[in-house]
Amino acid sequence: MKPGLIMEEIFPEIKLIQQKHYQEHIVYIWEELWQESEWEDIFDLPISPKVEYSHVIHNRAVVQNALQISNTFEEFHNSKINRDILLTAGLLQDVSKLVEFRPTDNGKVEYTTIGLTYPHAFWGAQLAIKHGVPHEICEIILDHTPDSARFPKSIEGKILYYADQLDMIAIVGDRFTKESYIRIFK
Numbered sequence: 229m230k231p232g233l234i235m236e237e238i239f240p241e242i243k244l245i246q247q248k249h250y251q252e253h254i255v256y257i258w259e260e261l262w263q264e265s266e267w268e269d270i271f272d273l274p275i276s277p278k279v280e281y282s283h284v285i286h287n288r289a290v291v292q293n294a295l296q297i298s299n300t301f302e303e304f305h306n307s308k309i310n311r312d313i314l315l316t317a318g319l320l321q322d323v324s325k326l327v328e329f330r331p332t333d334n335g336k337v338e339y340t341t342i343g344l345t346y347p348h349a350f351w352g353a354q355l356a357i358k359h360g361v362p363h364e365i366c367e368i369i370l371d372h373t374p375d376s377a378r379f380p381k382s383i384e385g386k387i388l389y390y391a392d393q394l395d396m397i398a399i400v401g402d403r404f405t406k407e408s409y410i411r412i413f414k
């Protein structure tokens with residue numbers, strides 16, 4: 229068994245969550261997948277095999293971006309944002325990367341069987357459901373990626389979605405393209 233993770237040191241944002249059981253879900257799920265993963269140093273976990281930038285740094289930036297957007301929405305538009313849902317989803321949405329990627333002997337990163345078999349985030353979402361994480365948080369985990377079948381439903385999920393994509397611009401540059409398409413409307 230590997231040494232455990234001290235999650236509150238890796239993600240200090242956990243301490244901003246009011247509901248203790250949400251904090252416990254994050255710690256437990258990260259630790260469970262950490263023990264199953266082939267990573268020796270959590271800071272070596274990349275954003276993806278193609279983007280070898282520390283996932284933890286990106287994840288923290290996404291959560292901090294999302295908090296700033298939430299503050300702005302509330303200050304200017306009187307929006308109601310549930311910070312506990314936002315933070316818990318933001319800190320769990322990519323936990324499956326631990327077992328979706330693995331380091332190779334030649335210092336590269338490759339997809340595992342889980343990573344090759346399931347859409348990104350599925351593994352984290354099903355684990356969160358199994359551990360009793362509220363469905364509204366599990367839905368954000370499942371729908372948080374551009375590869376998901378649909379956009380997140382809640383305001384917390386939408387903020388995280390765009391905060392995530394914006395942060396990727398800071399790391400790898402612009403990734404958005406405009407395309408013509410035929411839209412079915414009802």
Ligand SMILES: [Fe+2]
Pocket residue numbers: 321322348349372373
């Ligand atoms: Fe992700």
